[in-house]
Amino acid sequence: MNHRMAFAAACASISLVSGCSKPLTDFTVISTRNTLRAVDDAGDGVRVTGRDCVPVVLVQWGEPSVQEAIEDAIDRAGPGFDALVDGVISHRYEYFLFGQDCWEVEGTAVSRKSAATAAR
Incomplete structure (x- = not known):
């Protein structure tokens, strides 16, 4: 019985700590919102x-969305931001029998509207 419990504990540990991430692309500017150029x-x-x-x-259970990950990043920056620059998009999967499958977007949030207004 102890061997079965040890095996179950090992499987649970592996499933909790397993995961990978692979970059999809780097980007200079990206947005899902209407912005000035x-x-x-x-x-x-x-x-x-x-x-x-x-x-x-x-x-x-479903398909993660790159667009939603971009929106999440811009929203986390706060109001007034509408684009990301100098970043990377990665596919992250952290599961063995259970876990999660994710798109992750990292970048610098900027307000291109205020940059265009300041340039005038």
Whole structure:
């Protein structure tokens, strides 16, 4: 009986700590919102990370969205931000029999509207 419990504990431990992440792409500017085209220095931006995840319990329950991960990152920066610059999009999967499958977007949030207004 002890061997079965040890095996079950080992499987549970593996499923909790297993996971991988692979970058999909790097980007210079990305947004899911209507923005103006001017881009200034990102020095005034805020570094943020956004995720969109779906649960995995033996099978994947849905499909994570890159667009939702971008929206999450911009929303985390706060009001007034509408784009991300100098970032990376990664696919992150953290499951064995259960866990989650995610898109993760990291970048510097900027307000391109205020940059365009300042350039005038």
